[in-house]
């Protein structure tokens with residue numbers, strides 16, 4: 361499994377830009393009626409802007425030349441009215457489009473978030489949270505302008521360009537040719553820039569993702585950083601990543617910025633060529649002063665949307681890599697999916713059987729090798745063994761956080777592959793050392809274990825694990841607001857709340873993975889009774905390094921080297937004088 365970090369650029373799969381764009385535009389289809397409305401509005405505004413030069417030609421050649429003041433005033437009033445309408449319609453178009461693009465971003469963000477929630481531990485193991493965040497927030501935001509400008513710039517400007525060329529050719533093809541003589545130079549410039557720029561923007565997005573990952577990791581570990589006074593080192597890393605981020609931006613933007621001057625140059629060449637040819641044709645081939653001025657306006661009307669389009673194009677190549685990164689996650693298939701025809705696991709007793717189970721995280725190194733065991737409902741099993749032996753892996757497999765490579769795992773005789781993951785996890789309670797609490801009230805945090813739990817159920821769960829007394833001493837009791845991750849509570853208090861959260865869910869299978877390791881002796885006495893209540897009547901797996909926690913287990917599995925090396929109760933294992941005996945004696949002596 362490839363492990364990514366803020367030090368490593370993500371690999372982004374190469375996809376066709378056209379297919380990415382088409383996929384993005386598909387989101388706009390849900391708003392087709394509104395978009396048709398916007399297109400109609402734009403039809404009117406484009407027509408008004410195309411009529412303007414003709415009004416100018418008419419005014420110069422017919423009304424001013426013949427000194428027809430009333431006619432000129434009427435023409436002026438007409439021009440004023442249609443241009444006022446133009447301004448109103450442009451505002452309306454912008455309003456509707458920004459609403460549509462915000463809605464599309466909302467949909468994409470919801471789809472992305474829902475999809476990410478379904479991805480397995482394997483996905484999260486392989487990339488830092490900050491990089492996932494960068495995709496949900498930054499990459500989605502980057503699509504906003506692309507979406508709205510696709511409709512408001514791409515379509516009207518393209519239509520304007522076509523109409524302007526048509527009008528110019530119909531009016532005088534020689535002048536039209538002269539005005540557009542620099543077109544090939546512009547096309548070459550665009551091709552040259554686009555082939556290089558896309559790659560540079562992809563690199564910039566990766567650098568920005570690295571920066572995000574680092575900041576997220578840094579803030580999550582700020583207590584460790586400060587306690588090891590490692591601020592200078594982290595600041596140096598931050599500066600390096602910031603520099604890489606900035607350099608990649610400058611490199612990408614430099615290329616993009618070259619497009620504007622190229623277009624200005626082409627515009628200038630076209631204008632000189634137009635007036636040079638126009639002056640030599642003046643008085644012949646229907647070329648009047650009015651025609652020349654109208655052509656002068658049309659050439660601006662040609663190059664100004666070209667400039668807009670080139671800006672839009674820049675924006676597109678800048679941000680399309682954001683869309684690629686979003687779709688890449690959306691296309692990541694959750695590797696832990698319910699098979700077809702799975703059934704919902706009925707209410708279980710809690711019998712568990714491992715049958716020749718082998719497992720590895722990376723398909724190279726076997727972490728569990730041909731493990732078999734059988735646990736009766738209600739039994740408490742303690743898992744002990746050296747660090748990295750595979751204890752957590754065993755309990756993760758019971759909860760089906762990973763799929764096994766060979767063998768079978770049964771719960772109450774049901775193969776885990778044949779039951780839905782949701783129905784399995786609903787009957788399990790998992791507690792780890794990192795008892796993550798969410799921001800919200802104490803009550804809401806406990807209710808997380810069972811979303812429809814009543815207040816009475818919550819209070820009796822808290823009482824059962826001895827959390828009630830300390831909760832009542834908090835400022836607002838069960839309605840006290842907790843800070844992020846439960847900051848502000850002691851470690852022991854956080855664990856008591858986590859116990860209550862598990863207790864309220866009344867799981868049939870309970871997993872305590874190092875759940876009591878950081879409780880001090882005083883709190884341990886307090887929770888010991890609570891834990892015993894928690895374990896009562898449930899199949900439980902307890903991973904603990906402290907032997908005092910394990911001694912009461914019905915059976916102890918000594919895990920090492922990918923398998924169960926010894927099993928039995930504390931007394932019988934001590935009598936064997938094997939690994940458990942050595943572990944016990946080592947702790948006892950210390």
Ligand SMILES: Nc1ncnc2c1ncn2[C@@H]1O[C@H](COP(=O)(O)OP(=O)(O)OP(=O)(O)O)[C@@H](O)[C@H]1O
Pocket residue numbers: 485721722727745746747748749750751752753754
């Ligand atoms: N997500 C993962 N990806 C890759 N390898 C992993 C992952 N989690 C654990 N491992 C590896 O699998 C082996 C077993 O790890 P496991 O966490 O099950 O050990 P453990 O017995 O619970 O250790 P400890 O007592 O230190 O918690 C270790 O070598 C570990 O490096």
